[in-house]
Amino acid sequence: MTIPLIFEWSRDGATGYSLPDSQVPTVNLPEELLRENLALPEVSELEVIRHFVRLSQLNFAIDTTFYPLGSCTMKYNPKVNEEVAAHRGIRRVHPYTPIEKVQGALQVMYELQQALAEIAGMDAVSLQPAAGAHGELTGMLVIRAYLDSIGQTHKTKVIVPDSAHGTNPATAAMAGYQVVTVRSDDRGNVDLEELKRLVDEEVAAMMLTNPNTLGLFDEHIREICEVIHEAGGLMYGDGANMNAIMGIVKPGELGFDVLHFNLHKTFTTPHGGGGPGAGPIAVKDFLAPFLPSPIVTARDTEEGRIYQFQDxxxxxxxxxxxxxxxxxxxxxxxxxxxxxxxGLRSVSEHAILNANYLLSLLRDAYQVPYDRPCMHEFVLSGSKQKRFGVRTLDIAKRLIDYGFHPPTIYFPLIVEECLMIEPTETENKRTLDEFAAAMIKIAEEAEKDPELVKSAPHNAVVRRLDETTAARKPDLVYQQAVE
Ligand SMILES: Cc1ncc(COP(=O)(O)O)c(C=O)c1O
Structure with a gap:
């Protein structure tokens, strides 16, 4: 059933409330606060409820649909997390409450710092950054402060692979560095020979995502870290894909010096809408003095453990x-x-298992640019379908007709007609089979009836939008309909 697209429900005289008679004296508001002809919708309570519930149903959400958005990790947010976050003792903590009265809150933060340090194989953690990209900038500023402190001010370059998430080069540039791009090789690793040619004593750091955004674990990770360290540079780990390696390998032991986490991707906090989020960073001990303030520390006393903020x-x-x-x-x-x-190790193992299972179902229908086992996500190319005039964008739109959120498309930029699929560990086999069946059906349609795919979506409330305008100039404010 298609839901009728009605946005204007207002009718003169309809009301959505009934208030009891006032029991306090009426007061006149200052004139300047009063506006005439305020165009508010006139609707009943039931209409308001239906309007907003329908609007919410027009969108895809992880709680309603499979959402295989590669690199964004749209995994289920367990409701117990919400229950705990909504607990009275947590919800009502005020940031200015004296810290002796909120020792429990500080304990949570301290233990989270410890857990993240352990998972990353690092020594110290800052919970301050508000998103992955913010963690990147914080980490690079820490690197910069450290290099300055040891007189390495001539280091002006940061190396970033061509497969990197766009936030990496943007971060390096924001931190004041010149970005040097290193190519990926045929197996989707950093091209080690090219890296060696690019590295010189001006290199401050390399920003590397491992597993990378092709869903591949770099086979030369130790050599890469050695090359950078030998030149006096530091290894920045984009830990956005930590959900693939938790409990299996620690970035700190591989040679990374700094790592950010995307809590939404790895630890099931809600994702989207630009925040609020968190992108903590973990660092090796020589960088700990440079972390943003404050961090939470613990001191054992005769009365027990005391937590405090420290700069x-x-x-x-x-x-x-x-x-x-x-x-x-x-x-x-x-x-x-x-x-x-x-449990965390098993989360990563299942993320890898799910991705490889799905890849095995799709490998005949779509071109596989890097033919090796993947980690938690994988990329396909729509180049076979392009021969019939069907582009990756069309495939993505057609998936909407089959009730699935499209995967990430046209990223990483180094794969032609890229489809980047991340099933996550939270999906079961039935969902993966249904998704694969839809993808295979679309590949058949692309060959036999390309127009059907090119004109998709057919079942959605809106067809193809100007996505840039929709994102940059969203129409969110109620305006009364003009007759
Ligand atoms: C590899 C990678 N790096 C960085 C980021 C940026 O993280 P955030 O969206 O939290 O700023 C993402 C986002 O998903 C990512 O996939």
């Missing part, structure tokens, strides 16, 4: 107001405590 001695300063997005941190903490170390 690291050479801190880069504050990167965010107050203490970070506490409610998001609580959700991640809940998830980590619930899983335990065995």
């Amino acid at each position: 690291p001695p050479k801190s880069i300063g504050k990167v965010r107001s107050l203490w970070g997005n506490f409610a998001v941190l609580v959700r991640a903490y809940t998830y980590i405590m619930q899983q335990g170390s065995e």
Whole structure:
């Protein structure tokens, strides 16, 4: 059934409330606060409810649909996280409450710092950054402060692979560095020979995502770290894909010096709408003095353990107001405590298993640009379908007709007609089979009836939007319909 697209429900005289008679004296508001002809919708309560529930149903959400958005990790957010974050003792903590009265909240933050350090194989953690990209910038500013402190001010370059998420080069540039791009090789690794040619003593750092955005674990990771370290540079790990390696390998042991986490991707906190989120960073001990302030420390006394905020001695300063997005941190903490170390490892193993299973179902219908086992996500190319005039965008739109959110498309840029699929560990075999069946059907349609795919979606409420305008100039404000 298609839901009729009605946005204007207002009818003169309809009301959505009935208030009891006032029991306090009426007061006249100042004239300047009063507006005449205020165009508010006139609707009943039931109409308001139907309007907003329908609007919510017009969108895709992880709670209603499979959402295989590669690199964005749209995995299920367990409701127990919400339950804990909504607990009275957590919800009602005020940021300015004296810290002796909120020791429990500080304990949560301290233990989360410890857990993230352990998972990353690092020594210290800052929970302050509000998103992955913010963590990247914070991490690069820490690197910069450290290099400055040891007189390495001539280091002006940051190496970034051509498969990197766009936030990496943007971050390096924002931190004041010149971005040098290194190619990927035929197996989707960093091209080691080219890296060696590019590295010189001006290299401050390399920003590397491992597994990378092709869903591949770099086979030369140790050599890469050695090449950068030998030149006096530091290894920045984009830990957005930590959900593929938790409990299996620690970036700190591979040779990374700094790592950011995307709590939404790895630890099931909600994702989307630009925040609030959290992108904590973990660092090796020589970088700990430069972390943003404050961090939470613990001191054992005769009365028990006391938690406090502390400014690291050479801190880069504050990167965010107050203490970070506490409610998001609580959700991640809940998830980590619930899983335990065995559970986290099993999360990553299942993410890898699901991705490889789905890849095996799709490999005949679509071109596989890097033919090797993947980690938590994989890329396909729509180049076979392009021969029939069907582009990857068309395939993505047709998936909507089959009730699935499209995967990420045209990223990474190095794969022609790229489809980037991340099933996550939270999906079961039936969902993966249904998705694969839809993808295979679309590949058949592309060959036999290309127009059907090119004109998709057919069942959606709206057809193809100007996505840039929709994102940049969203129409969110109620305006009374003009007769
Ligand atoms: C590899 C990678 N790096 C960085 C980011 C940026 O993270 P955020 O969206 O939290 O800013 C993402 C986002 O998903 C990502 O996939």
